[in-house]
Amino acid sequence: MxxxxxxxxxxxxxxxxxxxxxxxxxxxxxxxxxxxxxxxxxxxxxxxxxxxxxxxxxxxTKEDVLYLVCDFIYDEVQEKLQKEIEQSDGTLESLKLTIAYFYQVMDDMQDEVLVMYQEVKALTKDALPYVLNKEIQMVGMFEKVITKCVENGELLLTENQISLVSHNIFVQGQMWSFRRWALHKKYTLQEYVELQTQLLIQNVSIQKTTLI
Amino acid sequence: MxxxxxxxxxxxxxxxxxxxxxxxxxxxxxxxxxxxxxxxxxxxxxxxxxxxxxxxxxxxTKEDVLYLVCDFIYDEVQEKLQKEIEQSDGTLESLKLTIAYFYQVMDDMQDEVLVMYQEVKALTKDALPYVLNKEIQMVGMFEKVITKCVENGELLLTENQISLVSHNIFVQGQMWSFRRWALHKKYTLQEYVELQTQLLIQNVSIQKTTLI
Amino acid sequence: MxxxxxxxxxxxxxxxxxxxxxxxxxxxxxxxxxxxxxxxxxxxxxxxxxxxxxxxxxxxTKEDVLYLVCDFIYDEVQEKLQKEIEQSDGTLESLKLTIAYFYQVMDDMQDEVLVMYQEVKALTKDALPYVLNKEIQMVGMFEKVITKCVENGELLLTENQISLVSHNIFVQGQMWSFRRWALHKKYTLQEYVELQTQLLIQNVSIQKTTLI
Amino acid sequence: MxxxxxxxxxxxxxxxxxxxxxxxxxxxxxxxxxxxxxxxxxxxxxxxxxxxxxxxxxxxTKEDVLYLVCDFIYDEVQEKLQKEIEQSDGTLESLKLTIAYFYQVMDDMQDEVLVMYQEVKALTKDALPYVLNKEIQMVGMFEKVITKCVENGELLLTENQISLVSHNIFVQGQMWSFRRWALHKKYTLQEYVELQTQLLIQNVSIQKTTLI
DNA sequence: AATGAATGAGAGTTCATTCAT
DNA sequence: CATGAATGAACTCTCATTCAT
The missing domain is CATH 1.10.10.60 (Homeodomain-like)
Incomplete structure (x- = not known):
C-alpha cells in the first residue's frame, strides 16, 4: 500500500x-x-x-498533522524492528532477543506510542486503511520470525497460533505504554520483558527435556 | 473509592x-x-x-456524559464478571470458563468496550483515578481466580506472574474489540477464546502427564 | 398616573x-x-x-419582578416621607428635620435604594414612565416643603431654584447609598446629614443676622 | 494604581x-x-x-469591552479636566469656570457618561477597584481646586466640607446625564450651570459685602 | 516562503417560560 | 394552587482555515 x-x-x-x-x-x-x-x-x-x-x-488540514505523526512513528518503529529482524536466525534465543528489542523500542518511544495508540481513531476514514496496513505489516514481521522458529523445529505452533502470538506480542509491547500507570509500578522493563517472554515463549517451545 | x-x-x-x-x-x-x-x-x-x-x-458538562458512559460500562462488565467469578472453584476448568465468559461479555459489549477503551483519556483529570481504580478492581478479579488455582495446585505461578497474566487476560479481552479489524477476519469468537486460552493457561499449568 | x-x-x-x-x-x-x-x-x-x-x-415575565420591586420601594419611601412632610410647618427647622428624616430612610433602606437606583434602566420601556413619574412625585414633595419655607419668608429662592434644590436633596439622599464606598469611610450618617444640610439650606436661607 | x-x-x-x-x-x-x-x-x-x-x-471576554469603555471614558474626562484645572489660579472666578467646563464636558459626553454611570456595577469584581480609584482621582481634582480657593481666602470651608462639595459637584455633573428626562425639560445647560454654581459656591464664599 | 489578522460556522451552556400532573 | 420537568432560542466564546501583505 x-x-x-x-x-x-x-x-x-x-x-x-x-x-x-x-x-x-x-x-x-x-x-x-x-x-x-x-x-x-x-x-x-x-x-x-x-x-x-x-x-x-x-x-x-489539521488531520494531516495527525497522519504525519502516526506515519512517522510507524516508520520509526518499523525501521528499527526491520534491522533487528533481519538478523534473526530462527533460534529461540534470537526470537527472545527480537522481542526484548521490540519492548525496548516501545519503552524508548513511550510518548509516541501512547499518542499513536490513543489518537489513531481520530484519523479520517481515508487515512485509516493505510495505518491499519502498517499494523498488519508489523504484526507480519513477528509472524515471520516465529515462523522461522517453527520451521527450525524450535517451536510447535499452528499458523493460527503464530498469528495470534504475534498480535499478542505487539499489543503487549503497546501495553507497556498504555498501562504504564499499573505496570511501571510493579515491574522494571527488564522484569516485564522477562515475564512476558516466559509466558509467551518458553511454554510454547518444544519442551525437549520433558519429552525425553 | x-x-x-x-x-x-x-x-x-x-x-x-x-x-x-x-x-x-x-x-x-x-x-x-x-x-x-x-x-x-x-x-x-x-x-x-x-x-x-x-x-x-x-x-x-459534556464530560459528565463520558464519565457516566464509562462508569456504566465498567459496572455492567464488573457485575457480570462478579457473578461468574463467585462460582469459580479453583479448578482449571472453571478458570477456563471464567475467561471464556469474560471474552463473551467483551463480545456482547463490543461497542461499549471500544468506546471506553478509546475515550477514557478524554476524561477530566479528576475522573481518571476513579476509572483506573475500576480497572485495577477488574484485573484483581482475575488475580483472585488464578490465585485460587495456584493454591489448588493446578497452576504453578509466582505472584508477579499472576498479576501479569491477569493484565494480559484483560487486555486480550479488550483486544477482541479494538483489533476486531484484524481478529474477526481470522477467528470466530470460539476460536479466539480457544487459542488464547491455550496460550495462556495450558502452558502454565502443571503438566501432569509429561511429568510422569 | x-x-x-x-x-x-x-x-x-x-x-x-x-x-x-x-x-x-x-x-x-x-x-x-x-x-x-x-x-x-x-x-x-x-x-x-x-x-x-x-x-x-x-x-x-421576569421584568414584572423588577417592576414590583421598584414599585414597592418607591411606595415604601414615599409613604414614610409623606407622613413626615405633612407635619412640616414651613419653618427652617422643620425643613431640616424633613431632610434629616429622608436621609435616615435612605440609610435604613440602603440595599433597596441601591437596587432601584442601579436597575431602573433595566425596566421595559412601558414601565419607565410610571417609575419616572414616581421620581417626579418625590421631588415634588420636597418642592412643596421648600415652597412653604419660601412663602413663610424663611428662604429666598426662585421657582427654578426650588426645583433644582429638590433634585439635589433627592440625589444626595441616593448618593449616600451609591457612593457609600467613599462616603461611609469619611462620615457617619449624622455628619453627612449635618454637612449636606449646611451646604444646602443654611446658605440659601435669608441670612437675618448678617443682614443686620 | x-x-x-x-x-x-x-x-x-x-x-x-x-x-x-x-x-x-x-x-x-x-x-x-x-x-x-x-x-x-x-x-x-x-x-x-x-x-x-x-x-x-x-x-x-465580553466584560473586557465594558472595562475598555469605562476606562476610555474616564481617561477622556480626566484628561480634559486636567488641562482646565491646571489653569485654575485659586480665584472664585476660575473655580466657577472649572465647574462650568466640567458640566460642559458632561454635556458633550452625555451618552458615555450615562453608560458608565449605569453599567459600572456590571464590571467584574477585579476591575471595580481600578474604576473606583478613577472616581476618587476625579473627585480629588475638584478638592484641589477648591482647596486653592480656601487657601486664597476666597472660600471658608473645612476639609470635610471641601470633600463633600467635590462629591456634590461630581455627582451633579453626572446628574445632568442621568436625570436628563427631568432636567433638560426645565433648564438649558447654561441655566443648569448657573443655578448649581449659585447654590454651590456663592453661598459658601466669604461674603465680603455682607460682612462689612 | 513566511506572516498573522480576519473570518464565521459551530460548539457548549444557560435560562425564561410553559404546561401536564 | 403548586409543582418542577421539559423546552429551545439565544448567548458567549473557540478555532480551523484563508489570504493579503
Missing amino acids: EKREVHASVKDERLVEKRRTQMIKGAVTLFKEKGFHRTTTREIAKAAGFSIGTLYEYIR | EKREVHASVKDERLVEKRRTQMIKGAVTLFKEKGFHRTTTREIAKAAGFSIGTLYEYIR | EKREVHASVKDERLVEKRRTQMIKGAVTLFKEKGFHRTTTREIAKAAGFSIGTLYEYIR | EKREVHASVKDERLVEKRRTQMIKGAVTLFKEKGFHRTTTREIAKAAGFSIGTLYEYIR
Whole structure:
C-alpha cells in the first residue's frame, strides 16, 4: 500500500522535510499532553517554531498533522524492528532477543506510542486503511520470525497460533505504554520483558527435556 | 473509592436513572461512530430522545456524559464478571470458563468496550483515578481466580506472574474489540477464546502427564 | 398616573399580596448581590420560598419582578416621607428635620435604594414612565416643603431654584447609598446629614443676622 | 494604581489601538441604547465593523469591552479636566469656570457618561477597584481646586466640607446625564450651570459685602 | 516562503417560560 | 394552587482555515 501524500504548497522538498520534522516533534509533545482534539493548530505551529500561516504551507488540514505523526512513528518503529529482524536466525534465543528489542523500542518511544495508540481513531476514514496496513505489516514481521522458529523445529505452533502470538506480542509491547500507570509500578522493563517472554515463549517451545 | 456524583437538577431519582439510561445508550452509539470529541451535545440529546435543555438537567458538562458512559460500562462488565467469578472453584476448568465468559461479555459489549477503551483519556483529570481504580478492581478479579488455582495446585505461578497474566487476560479481552479489524477476519469468537486460552493457561499449568 | 397592573393567574388577592411580598423580599437581596440580569428566575423563586412554577402564577415575565420591586420601594419611601412632610410647618427647622428624616430612610433602606437606583434602566420601556413619574412625585414633595419655607419668608429662592434644590436633596439622599464606598469611610450618617444640610439650606436661607 | 491590561492576540499595537477605538465607539452606542447585558457580542462586533472572531482577537471576554469603555471614558474626562484645572489660579472666578467646563464636558459626553454611570456595577469584581480609584482621582481634582480657593481666602470651608462639595459637584455633573428626562425639560445647560454654581459656591464664599 | 489578522460556522451552556400532573 | 420537568432560542466564546501583505 502506497503512502498517502500530504499536500504542501512549498516546492522545496528539503524544506518540506525539515519543517515537517519540526512539526511532528512539536505535535507529539502536545498530543501526549492534551490529546489531538484539545491541541490547536496555533499551538502546533508555535511548538514547531513557526507561524500558523507557515504551518498551512505544509499541510492542508489539521488531520494531516495527525497522519504525519502516526506515519512517522510507524516508520520509526518499523525501521528499527526491520534491522533487528533481519538478523534473526530462527533460534529461540534470537526470537527472545527480537522481542526484548521490540519492548525496548516501545519503552524508548513511550510518548509516541501512547499518542499513536490513543489518537489513531481520530484519523479520517481515508487515512485509516493505510495505518491499519502498517499494523498488519508489523504484526507480519513477528509472524515471520516465529515462523522461522517453527520451521527450525524450535517451536510447535499452528499458523493460527503464530498469528495470534504475534498480535499478542505487539499489543503487549503497546501495553507497556498504555498501562504504564499499573505496570511501571510493579515491574522494571527488564522484569516485564522477562515475564512476558516466559509466558509467551518458553511454554510454547518444544519442551525437549520433558519429552525425553 | 466512592463514585463521583454527577449533579442533576432534577430531583426525582427514578427519573434521573431513566433519563441517564437513555442518555448513555444514545451516547455510546454516537461515541462509537464518531468519537467523543466529534459528537455534539445536541446530538447526544437527540439520540437520547430529548431536548438539549433537558440533557443539561441531568448533567453539568459534556464530560459528565463520558464519565457516566464509562462508569456504566465498567459496572455492567464488573457485575457480570462478579457473578461468574463467585462460582469459580479453583479448578482449571472453571478458570477456563471464567475467561471464556469474560471474552463473551467483551463480545456482547463490543461497542461499549471500544468506546471506553478509546475515550477514557478524554476524561477530566479528576475522573481518571476513579476509572483506573475500576480497572485495577477488574484485573484483581482475575488475580483472585488464578490465585485460587495456584493454591489448588493446578497452576504453578509466582505472584508477579499472576498479576501479569491477569493484565494480559484483560487486555486480550479488550483486544477482541479494538483489533476486531484484524481478529474477526481470522477467528470466530470460539476460536479466539480457544487459542488464547491455550496460550495462556495450558502452558502454565502443571503438566501432569509429561511429568510422569 | 395609575399603577401598572401586573397580571396574576391566582385570584385570591390576599394570597397574591402575600406571595408578592415574599418575592420582593427575596428579589431585593438577590438583586443587590448580583444585579437583576445575573439573577435567575429560579433563584428568585427559591429565595421567595416557592417553586418556579408558583412564581409564574404571580407574574408574567421576569421584568414584572423588577417592576414590583421598584414599585414597592418607591411606595415604601414615599409613604414614610409623606407622613413626615405633612407635619412640616414651613419653618427652617422643620425643613431640616424633613431632610434629616429622608436621609435616615435612605440609610435604613440602603440595599433597596441601591437596587432601584442601579436597575431602573433595566425596566421595559412601558414601565419607565410610571417609575419616572414616581421620581417626579418625590421631588415634588420636597418642592412643596421648600415652597412653604419660601412663602413663610424663611428662604429666598426662585421657582427654578426650588426645583433644582429638590433634585439635589433627592440625589444626595441616593448618593449616600451609591457612593457609600467613599462616603461611609469619611462620615457617619449624622455628619453627612449635618454637612449636606449646611451646604444646602443654611446658605440659601435669608441670612437675618448678617443682614443686620 | 496601574491600568488593568486587557489581553489582545494581535501583536501590532497600532492596530490594537485602532480596533479598540472602533469597538468602544460601537459599544457605547449600543450600551446606551440597550444596556450592557442586553447587548450581544455579535452586535458589538458588527457595530465596530468587524466579525465576531475579530472582536475576540482584541478582548478575552465580553466584560473586557465594558472595562475598555469605562476606562476610555474616564481617561477622556480626566484628561480634559486636567488641562482646565491646571489653569485654575485659586480665584472664585476660575473655580466657577472649572465647574462650568466640567458640566460642559458632561454635556458633550452625555451618552458615555450615562453608560458608565449605569453599567459600572456590571464590571467584574477585579476591575471595580481600578474604576473606583478613577472616581476618587476625579473627585480629588475638584478638592484641589477648591482647596486653592480656601487657601486664597476666597472660600471658608473645612476639609470635610471641601470633600463633600467635590462629591456634590461630581455627582451633579453626572446628574445632568442621568436625570436628563427631568432636567433638560426645565433648564438649558447654561441655566443648569448657573443655578448649581449659585447654590454651590456663592453661598459658601466669604461674603465680603455682607460682612462689612 | 513566511506572516498573522480576519473570518464565521459551530460548539457548549444557560435560562425564561410553559404546561401536564 | 403548586409543582418542577421539559423546552429551545439565544448567548458567549473557540478555532480551523484563508489570504493579503
